[in-house]
Amino acid sequence: MPTYTAPVKDQQFILHEVLKISEQDVPGYDDLDSETTEAILGEAAKLAENVLAPLNVVGDEQGCTLENGVVRTPEGFKAAFDQVRDGGWTALDCDPDYGGQGLPYLISTAVGEMFSSANMAFNMYQGLTHGAYNAIHAHGSDEQKALYLPKMVSCEWGGTMNLTEPHCGTDLGLIRTKAVPDGDGTYKITGQKIWISAGEHDMCDNIIHLVLAKLPDAPEGVKGISLFIVPKFMVNEDGSLGDRNAVSCGGLEKKMGIHGNATCVMNYDGATGFLVGEAHKGMRAMFTMMNEARLGVGLQGYAQGAVAYQNALGFALDRVQGRDVTGVKNPDGPADPIIVHPDVRRNLMDQKSITEGARAFTYWGASLIDRSHRADDAAAEGLISLMTPVIKGFLTDKGFETCVLAQQTLGGSGFTREWGLEQFVRDARITMIYEGTNGIQSLDLVGRKLGQDGGKHVMAFFEMVKGFISENKGQDEEFDAQFLEPLKAASKDLQAAGMYFMQNGMKTPNNALSGSYDFMHLFGHVCLGLMWGRMALAAKAALAAGASDPAFYETKITTGRYYMARQLPMTATHLARIQSGADTVMALDAAQF
Structure with missing residues (x-):
């Protein structure tokens, strides 16, 4: 069974000796001295290593099940989710006006790396909620923020993003989901969305779906798309839950990896929805969510590579095969550890150099987001906009490649489930696909950015x-x-x-x-x-x-x-x-x- 050790020392090195965050003029960074960040990261490490990592194999082997419209998550997931929620980890960088801790996004990124390395499928539940929170926080009305955000910050309620339909993915202008005005300020949402991560599960009291749909008078293409809040359960004015909305999970995808995350077909059958922002401006609101998601996916890619490398290194230090051509290194044993061989060293050095470089790159990107949002720095906003497709595309390609290299380090053992490397390969593969395939990222980079x-x-x-x-x-x-x-x-x-x-x-x-x-x-x-x-x-x-x-x-x-x-x-x-x-x-x- 694979193991995970959080890279707190390396994270501290990047934060304080490379980025020198406490010396920066970004509001909130002056509070991030070494002792503070070490305390935060140290506690997150305990949770990642002792609670989330042991559940990674459980989630992969058990997966999620759909029974009478209810999705059951793997054994132990709900208790772990309660522990993450009760510890305030879902609220790290959220607005204090809605129950958040108000810490910089950079700290949330460092914690997110640990949680993703430990259990990527599990961490997606809170990750999707955080993205939905951001979209509502940026584009929702004051009433919508007050009604939904406190429970989303605490993850008492989950969140999703609903874009893809059976006939369209990248070309969202082709969506068919309809939003018909109901005469009382609400809309009836009808259509089907597919590949909806965390679309239905048993770990939250409610799920707030963000759904792209078109109004009857919508212009053609992406200029006619609007964004709607569609709660699983209707929410009363006092914040209590009302009747079940007309939204349901119609099936679970059978996937190559991330088995512990519920990837759902979602059916909207005249469900009640609430317009977010302006009509026909849904893409702008959704991209608030997607840009953060793309940085998060880049993180997922190298985070899987990081845990795979750790396990490959442990194997290379212990496994004995052959002799060092320059002289015996293990005279008391029948062979030398495979780490003595140059090709194994090359393999490990590729993994290590990519992983540590990717960590620094991503944290720098997160610091640009903080500078953009907290210091209203237009130059930082422009730079992270340019870097986002690079972070998402390059780091997920290299993260997957790192997992494959780590698997190769184990030889035949890497191909078996017992050692866990093949799960890292399978889980990492999706990062190159979702939130815009890496080919789309490259086109965005060259064609727009x-x-x-x-x-x-x-x-x-x-x-x-x-x-x-x-x-x-x-x-x-x-x-x-x-x-x-x-x-x-x-x-x-x-x-x-x-x-x-x-x-x-x-x-x-x-x-x-x-x-x-x-x-x-x-x-x-x-x-x-x-x-x-x-x-x-x-x-x-x-x-x-x-x-x-x-x-x-x-x-x-x-x-x-x-x-x-x-x-x-x-x-x-x-x-x-x-x-x-x-x-x-x-x-x-x-x-x-």
């Missing part, structure tokens, strides 16, 4: 990388050669790719679209290269100051050096693929496939 606001956000990123290199160049020849020069080369590759799109994309759009996926990965590698540069710099400073744990910082520098030498050069390959254009991609007629 690069040119947003005249391209000033991507130019700001280039200046950030350039500034980091120029500020630190010449202080240490080894750091220059091992970190700054590789980062400079990778950044030039990214700029060359952007220039190719500018020169070729307008005239032949397929030239840009055919290279969009490579561009997303190229961008992701540069971002992780920047993160590793920052982490190495922080580690060097700690060593120079006489750190009490020098091995931690020396390991950090060595891991970063590996990433810069063995992973970052992939930017050249991605650039070459981008510059090859669309001719080979589009050469075959459809009938020739």
